[in-house]
Amino acid sequence: MPQTSPCRFRHAALIGKYQAHGIRAVLEDVANILIRAGLEVSLEKDTALNTGMTDYGALCLNEIGKQCDVAVVVGGDGTMLATARELARFNMPLIGINQGRLGFITDVPFKDIHTALPLILSGEYEEEHRAMLSGSVQRLNRNGGYETIYEGFAINEVLVSRGGTASMIELRVEIDGQFLTNYRADGLIVASPTGSSAYSLSAGGPVLHPGISGWVVVPIAPHTLTNRPIVVPDSGTITIDIVAGRDASMNFDMQGLASLLHGDRVTVRRSRHTIRFLHPKGWNYYATLRRKLRWNEGVA
Template sequence: MPSTPSCRFRHAALVGKYQARGIRPILEDVAHLLARAGLDVSLESETALNTGMTEYPALSIKEIGQQCDVAVVLGGDGTMLAIARELAPFDIPLIGINQGRLGFITDIPLKDVGTTLPLMLRGEYEEESRAMLAGAVLRPIRGDGFETIYEGFAINEVLVSRGATASMVELRAEIDGQFVANYRADGLLVSSPTGSTAYAMSAGGPIMHPSVGGWVIVPIASHTLSNRPLVVSDDVTITIEIVAGRDAGMNFDMQSLASLLHGDRVIVRRSDHHVRFLHPKGWNYYATLRRKLRWNEGVS
């Protein structure tokens, strides 16, 4: 169906949390709404496969990147993070519809989709760009040098942590080649501003506005009480080396690599890619914080 002049976009990819019960009729309603607005509609291939929806074409991530100019994500923040990380290299903006409680980045309540989404498709939205972390795991090779055994991206955080059976790990941290500290702790994470309201916050880190050009390094249950969260510029390279501890592991958001070895190095820097989020007109970050963190409770 050709786009109408009032629609800002041409072709929408629809992505859903297909594991959720009752997701198919909701996806169908959103797909029909997109089509009525004048967009071509395609389903992300895993969403199509797991819901049995065959009315619309199914596209791989690469095909979405080549053919679509907006992605509409139905689920929670976890669903959004997973697809945003994959679509970031294609510079496609994302709109988040939350099935349950309002999310930090999936911020259209399901009950408001019918009124809010058409307005956004016509260009009435707030757009923001968020930085991503790029990381790699380097392993020493015999003789000299390192080999790269893993590479990935993260929107929230990169975490290096102890194994399930170990009491702690010892990690050496460097910033741009300068030694910072040896941490004896349950782990150490490097968080983006987006991730500062996730694991980093529960570990005692500060909340960072998404526009801040920085990362926060947060020790997890450090054995030294003076090891505090450290905010650094996002143009640095952070190196975390495994010094001691059994079965250390690493997570890039939800992507895991287990059994890091002594001498392995996790390298974290700013990605060349950004994530583009579209929010309803009038959206602001502080209002989201108030709702999600219940800062307004007790206020008349």
Template sequence: MTSRFRRVALIGKYQASGARAQAGAQDGVMEDIGAFLESHGCEVVVEQSTDEHPEISRYAALSVGEIGRTCDLGLVVGGDGTMLGIGRQLACYGVPLVGINRGRLGFITDIRLEDYKATLVPMLAGDYEEDHRSLMHARVLREGNVVFDALAMNDVVVNRGATSGMVELRVTVGRHIVAVQRADGLIIASPTGSTAYALSAGGPLMHPAIPGWVMVPIAPHTLSNRPILLPDADEISIELVSGRDASANFDMQSLATLMLGDTVVVRRSDHRVRFLHPKGWNYFDTLRKKLHWNEGGS
């Protein structure tokens, strides 16, 4: 069966010590996947950092920008962190992504490694479900100037310093002041990120079709400060009023140090990430599998 995707980028993460430690057990995985794609008529390329692994060095190595401009599909082999990183970078190009889970949870890399051949055959032929996920565009403003700019798929988190006390944050949604919160921090999460840090801090799960965000305080001083769902059409501003050594994290993959008076401004990005899933996939199946909701009583 010939693939409807002419050029496919194979993307993995070999820099992490965990991935290198697994190389002995799964040394030929990437090479096997590349050969499988070629057998279905795909031209295979690899993302530049993936090319550091010798087993697939025979494929042309492209930058993320080159992949975005020339590839029809990105096949990501790794965990959710790998998918978050490449998803943010490729969103502006509209390249669809398929995730083969080589990590632990796999909320957005949902194809099991041992099942990839049987699962990918119909998907390569065009039989799949398409799922779009919103991105968050965050900026750090200092005296009116942008000093940091980042995209996030999961969340934007303002945190207190590791050895300091609480931070005090003035939160504005649109043109309305919501609260001045004293807490260990604050999470603004997308529906995709509602199953990540926000969930562990007591936030609700959000279906990815909901056009909103969840704002979750981290260990608030006032117990009536509870998670709240917000429309993603509104801009959210978080000003650091007091607190030492505070920082802002974006998907826990990039970091900005904050000074008093800095404001983290979060708005909906103009770009969305395109995911392709096996035919019949739905969000509730993912929740049942990953959160073990199907393990109950008799």
């Protein structure tokens, strides 16, 4: 194991995809690395409960945000997304150990943890800040005004979509009060640069570098083929009105489902919180794209 400087952190939270086969042994291995680096270790409460690991303290995510100064997330991007949404308000740095398939944001391979993790803990890392989306649903009240009935945060995307058996929906979209268009489609994605390589990419949207201050607005299977994805500044507000269609819904990173009615208004803007990722030294976004999207196939 390489010689490293003293640990930059004091108290680490360990969070795992506890449904994964063999995850306990992986978590034990990571915990031992953290302890050898001089950190106090606490497990996220559900991780501890479902793995039977009782040698460490157990904290809920809110307690982790208040008591720990770094979080190590073992799993796939879904596990990281769920954790990051809850810990963003605490400005806590996150380290992702990849036990999933793609691993765009959980980018330390498990096979490398004995070399990469001690180096990161000692301060040899690339720190990256990612923007988050803040979304809400407003509904008309009896006085003719709008009141907020649902709010949430997303790292990848806010999605407005039709019901499972319904026909396409019609959505009126404004950017900072300026009318853009009416979409008749299966749905509409508002994705961050982080989310541009997720559902948005599958729906035909472009990949945005995380350093770009913008959102990508992507219609899903639009009725009008000239309704194409558009990149807009993330400094303003996107407003989506439900004009027509049954059983429409809204969700955040495929979580937090909210049912929508005709006349409901969805607003999306940049959250005041950001996500802090710690990557191994030398990490860069383009290498991640080449590796995960297999852009380097056939390259000598």
